[in-house]
Amino acid sequence: MIQRDIAYRVRAIESLSPTLKRIVLESATGDPLPVGAAGAHIALTLKCGDRILRNSYSLIAPSDGTGRYELIVRRTDPSRGGSHFVHDELTVGAVLAGYVPHNLFPSFSHARKHLLIGGGVGITPLLAHLAALRREGARVELHQLAAAEEVALFTQLLAPWAGDDVQVHGGREGLDLEALLSRQPLGTHVYVCGPAALMDRVEGMAVALGWPDGRIHRESFGASGGEPFTVRLARSGGEVRVGPDESMLQALENAGVAAPSLCRGGACGECLTRVLEGEPEHRDHYLTAEEKASGQFVMPCVSRAHSDMLVLDL
Amino acid sequence: MIEGHSRAIPSPLPEETVHGFRSASHLLIALRRRLAQEHMGFRLYAAGTEGFLWDVAGACEAAGMGKAEYRLCHSGSAQRRIFCVHCRTMTDGVTTNLVTCSGCGAQLFVRDHFSRRLNAFMGFQIDAEVPGETIPVEELYR
Amino acid sequence: MTIAFKTGESFRDDFRYANSDAAILRFPFPFGEDEYMYAVNLEPHFAGGATDAFDTAFDVDEHYVSECREREMVLRQDPNRCIVLPHMMQAQWDTLELIMESLARDYPDHFQLERDGRRWTWRNRPLGIEDRFTFGMPDTLPYEPFEYITRQAQGDFTLQDQRDGNLYMDGGMVTTQADWSLEFDLGMTFHEWHGPVPLAHEMGIFDRALQYLLRVQYGHPARRLNWTMTVNPRLDTSPENYPVWGPDRTTITPDNVGERLHLRVELQTFFRLPRSNALLFGIRAYLASIDELARVPKWGRRLHRVLRDLREELAGYKGLTRYRDIAVEHLSRYDDGAPTSPGIAPDIRTLPA
Ligand code: FES
Numbered sequence: 001m002i003q004r005d006i007a008y009r010v011r012a013i014e015s016l017s018p019t020l021k022r023i024v025l026e027s028a029t030g031d032p033l034p035v036g037a038a039g040a041h042i043a044l045t046l047k048c049g050d051r052i053l054r055n056s057y058s059l060i061a062p063s064d065g066t067g068r069y070e071l072i073v074r075r076t077d078p079s080r081g082g083s084h085f086v087h088d089e090l091t092v093g094a095v096l097a098g099y100v101p102h103n104l105f106p107s108f109s110h111a112r113k114h115l116l117i118g119g120g121v122g123i124t125p126l127l128a129h130l131a132a133l134r135r136e137g138a139r140v141e142l143h144q145l146a147a148a149e150e151v152a153l154f155t156q157l158l159a160p161w162a163g164d165d166v167q168v169h170g171g172r173e174g175l176d177l178e179a180l181l182s183r184q185p186l187g188t189h190v191y192v193c194g195p196a197a198l199m200d201r202v203e204g205m206a207v208a209l210g211w212p213d214g215r216i217h218r219e220s221f222g223a224s225g226g227e228p229f230t231v232r233l234a235r236s237g238g239e240v241r242v243g244p245d246e247s248m249l250q251a252l253e254n255a256g257v258a259a260p261s262l263c264r265g266g267a268c269g270e271c272l273t274r275v276l277e278g279e280p281e282h283r284d285h286y287l288t289a290e291e292k293a294s295g296q297f298v299m300p301c302v303s304r305a306h307s308d309m310l311v312l313d314l
Numbered sequence: 315m316i317e318g319h320s321r322a323i324p325s326p327l328p329e330e331t332v333h334g335f336r337s338a339s340h341l342l343i344a345l346r347r348r349l350a351q352e353h354m355g356f357r358l359y360a361a362g363t364e365g366f367l368w369d370v371a372g373a374c375e376a377a378g379m380g381k382a383e384y385r386l387c388h389s390g391s392a393q394r395r396i397f398c399v400h401c402r403t404m405t406d407g408v409t410t411n412l413v414t415c416s417g418c419g420a421q422l423f424v425r426d427h428f429s430r431r432l433n434a435f436m437g438f439q440i441d442a443e444v445p446g447e448t449i450p451v452e453e454l455y456r
Numbered sequence: 457m458t459i460a461f462k463t464g465e466s467f468r469d470d471f472r473y474a475n476s477d478a479a480i481l482r483f484p485f486p487f488g489e490d491e492y493m494y495a496v497n498l499e500p501h502f503a504g505g506a507t508d509a510f511d512t513a514f515d516v517d518e519h520y521v522s523e524c525r526e527r528e529m530v531l532r533q534d535p536n537r538c539i540v541l542p543h544m545m546q547a548q549w550d551t552l553e554l555i556m557e558s559l560a561r562d563y564p565d566h567f568q569l570e571r572d573g574r575r576w577t578w579r580n581r582p583l584g585i586e587d588r589f590t591f592g593m594p595d596t597l598p599y600e601p602f603e604y605i606t607r608q609a610q611g612d613f614t615l616q617d618q619r620d621g622n623l624y625m626d627g628g629m630v631t632t633q634a635d636w637s638l639e640f641d642l643g644m645t646f647h648e649w650h651g652p653v654p655l656a657h658e659m660g661i662f663d664r665a666l667q668y669l670l671r672v673q674y675g676h677p678a679r680r681l682n683w684t685m686t687v688n689p690r691l692d693t694s695p696e697n698y699p700v701w702g703p704d705r706t707t708i709t710p711d712n713v714g715e716r717l718h719l720r721v722e723l724q725t726f727f728r729l730p731r732s733n734a735l736l737f738g739i740r741a742y743l744a745s746i747d748e749l750a751r752v753p754k755w756g757r758r759l760h761r762v763l764r765d766l767r768e769e770l771a772g773y774k775g776l777t778r779y780r781d782i783a784v785e786h787l788s789r790y791d792d793g794a795p796t797s798p799g800i801a802p803d804i805r806t807l808p809a
Contacts, residue, residue: 034675035730064731065573100675106733108619109543112378136546184354187378210355212382214620263498263678267668285667286496380620399637399695402536420699427652431643438695442702443778 006033008044010094011068017153018075020121021087022060025069028095036063038128039191039219040101042071048085054245055082058125058193058219059101062132069101074121105191105219107133112187115180116142117202119194123154125219126193130161141165143175145198177205193219226281229305233257233314234276248300248310257314259300266302273298274313279306338366342373349377358384365395365406368433392455396424397434404434409455412440412448421448424455458565461582465522468529473689475744477807479518480751482508483744485800486681486721490761492770494656496664501677501725506801509723513558513677514609515740516566521582523610523632523691530631530692531607536639537694538603540615540627547615547627548602549592550729551736555605580608602627611723611740614638616646616669618733623669625649626734632691632741634684634720635775640695654769669735674728681800682722684774685783689718689743708779713786714747717779719759746787752802756790763787 007028014022025042027033036042036059046053057071073086105125107114114133116126123144133140142165146154151170158166169175181190181202190211192202199218206216225245231252232239242251249271252259262270266284275298282292284299291297298310335341349358358379360370367386374384396405396413403417408424415422415437422437429436441447466472475483484507501513509515530537540548556578560569570577574591585608589596597604606613606629615627623646630638641649646666647657656662672678686693687704708717725738750756763776764784771780797803 037731037733039733040674040730062731065571101730102673103730103733106618109546109732110617110619182353182355185378186349186352186354186356186383188354206354210357212380212620214380214382215354263496263668264500265498265668265671265678267664268496268498285664382620397640399640400697400699402639425652427640429640429642429644432640436637436640436695439699439702442699443705444703 008096008098010092021073023071034100036069036101037103038062038132039105039125040103042098042101044096044098046082046085053082060124060127062128072124108189111189113139115188115190117192118144119198122194144168181206181209189215191217226304230309232311234311261301264301266299271299271301277311278309281306346373361387361389363390394455395434396437397432398437409453411452411454461521462518463521467526467691471688475748480748484509484721484723485755486683487758487762488800490758491765492762494661497680498668498678501679512562516563526691527631537631538629540602544615544627547729547732547734550731552601552605614737616735633694635693637695654773672726672728674730678726680724684720685776686718686720705778708782710782713782715745717746717783718743750790751807754796754803758796760787760791
């Protein structure tokens with residue numbers, strides 16, 4: 001019932017521009033791929049040299065029985081390594097480990113209208129949304145902001161849906177955001193994906209114009225991991241390193257520490273552990289605000305540490 | 315987007331800020347039309363009896379508004395509209411903890427469970443387990 | 457896994473219903489300790505658990521055929537037991553796909569699904585159904601997709617739309633419920649539809665549970681157990697039919713309590729649906745008489761202790777007030793005071809004769 005890891009094979013790589021590549025993935029095992037809805041992303045494990053990176057990429061097309069996931073990756077400079085690996089080393093036929101799609105940027109079926117705003121390569125999840133919403137016959141409008149030299153490229157990516165309600169704007173000043181957000185009918189949801197500055201600007205403008213929070217959606221891959229840290233076990237002795245992509249609970253379990261758990265989602269209280277030293281970073285819904293502020297307890301199934309070291313009563 | 319001069323057609327009536335209506339139903343018809351023209355950022359404030367307020371809320375939701383976009387303030391009678399969960403008939407203007415269902419005739423107990431969709435409180439038969447086993451009638455919702 | 461279905465059972469009027477020994481041993485007994493209080497008892501819905509009822513995504517047992525017939529009867533009388541709001545059509549297809557794929561994978565002897573692109577063939581052997589339809593086209597099925605597939609599944613189902621940081625119950629198939637009404641609760645938020653539950657709000661149970669459920673991911677379902685008691689093996693204890701089943705509560709006597717009083721357990725499952733991002737709740741009801749359950753010595757002892765010590769507010773809310781003392785007195789014969797092991801497992805492989 002619980003499926004998490006999938007082996008992907010690279011089926012095709014296409015160069016869209018000197019800095020953008022379109023990657024097509026398929027199942028490496030022949031098993032059908034789970035549904036990849038518009039807005040979903042997949043995390044891929046990339047082995048670049050001796051470093052292991054986990055990068056998340058939005059799907060650019062809904063995948064529903066197509067047997068493939070499509071991504072666009074921009075070469076970033078300076079890169080954390082992932083985009084250089086994808087651009088310079090990844091080849092057709094390569095097998096990558098990854099997770100099933102996870103959707104933190106879905107569209108809302110309750111909406112009367114969907115307004116999509118993209119900036120640069122932030123267009124990727126919006127391409128999937130546009131395809132899905134058009135197919136459903138939903139009311140949708142898209143505005144893409146692009147550097148002058150990329151207007152032609154994005155216009156071409158959007159060509160299948162060309163029309164008055166799909167527009168590419170060159171340059172930062174190309175779109176009158178205030179006018180756009182002011183004329184949207186009741187029941188509109190806005191979805192924005194792009195550089196943080198753009199997402200902040202759209203969100204800030206929408207809030208200032210009186211849009212409620214629940215109608216403003218920014219692309220997010222969520223924050224499941226974080227900075228690595230070390231746990232010292234006061235009672236049993238020993239230290240456990242918590243990596244960037246695993247939970248404290250997983251790390252403890254992998255190290256053979258008998259740590260209680262039930263929900264594994266920060267709700268039930270089963271994993272409550274006393275903190276003797278160090279500063280926890282609370283991500284649970286169990287502890288009260290006062291308990292969190294006291295720093296005396298932590299829920300290892302979801303929470304992490306602000307300090308390099310946490311000493312636990314385990 | 316509205317462009318051009320359509321707004322310049324002279325209106326025979328002066329611009330009104332207060333509209334009179336013949337009834338709540340009349341008001342709701344006008345409200346639905348009006349909401350269809352409104353834009354994001356619009357806020358609606360309503361005051362009145364519970365039944366009226368949730369009719370207004372229903373019109374807002376139908377126009378795509380969410381809870382954050384309208385504010386309701388109760389004033390006037392606290393009478394309840396009761397949905398008989400057995401026969402599905404509504405009984406209006408209920409002020410007591412028990413009421414006879416206008417559909418099936420059951421003695422209904424008025425619960426504090428309210429449905430915004432139905433704009434009604436739930437009523438269930440008070441003596442379903444033992445016929446005649448009931449509680450004293452009290453006036454609670456005037 | 458081949459299941460011998462009991463086809464002649466009834467959940468009303470003459471009440472022809474009993475659990476086989478195997479069904480008793482696989483019962484999802486809900487009490488992990490000798491006392492009961494609300495807790496956020498959510499956990500990942502992994503395959504496997506203390507009894508076989510947890511082995512698959514959607515458990516199918518010997519009562520499957522009879523329960524589907526009972527649902528059909530309820531719907532004929534009251535079509536509003538299945539309502540889905542129009543904006544949930546994607547979630548309907550998501551549900552159909554999830555249930556069909558799960559049943560075909562977990563019970564291949566009984567259910568088969570063939571997919572040829574969007575043209576699907578579904579075979580449900582226990583119910584004698586074979587349908588060809590086009591996925592995504594409602595007109596190719598005899599009912600809307602959610603109703604179509606939940607007529608062929610045990611337990612109730614509700615569809616929650618996720619928006620504004622909340623869950624809205626925007627659809628459901630509810631014919632085997634513990635005294636709540638879909639028609640009345642439709643469209644409510646998580647806290648609104650749980651409004652009538654005592655104590656749990658103050659304890660913050662619903663706040664925490666909601667935060668957890670909002671984060672349930674595709675491919676990572678969750679589950680929990682809930683319970684109440686029902687006189688007679690009656691599945692439809694709806695508010696709609698309270699005048700029909702309410703009088704049952706007065707019929708319990710020391711002589712009949714062991715076979716008439718049933719523990720009703722809900723195995724609740726929570727699935728993120730991929731296309732709609734909606735959350736599907738499965739609310740699967742299991743019924744066993746207290747004498748059936750007491751054939752497992754640990755469960756007999758524990759049931760006695762839980763009922764005896766249950767907080768008054770909870771007993772009232774669960775409707776136990778009229779017969780609780782009789783039940784406790786009856787169950788005391790199974791409780792020798794011996795300690796019980798933690799957890800819900802029966803701790804035996806066969807039932808004592
Ligand atoms: S396991 Fe439930 S809060 Fe950590």
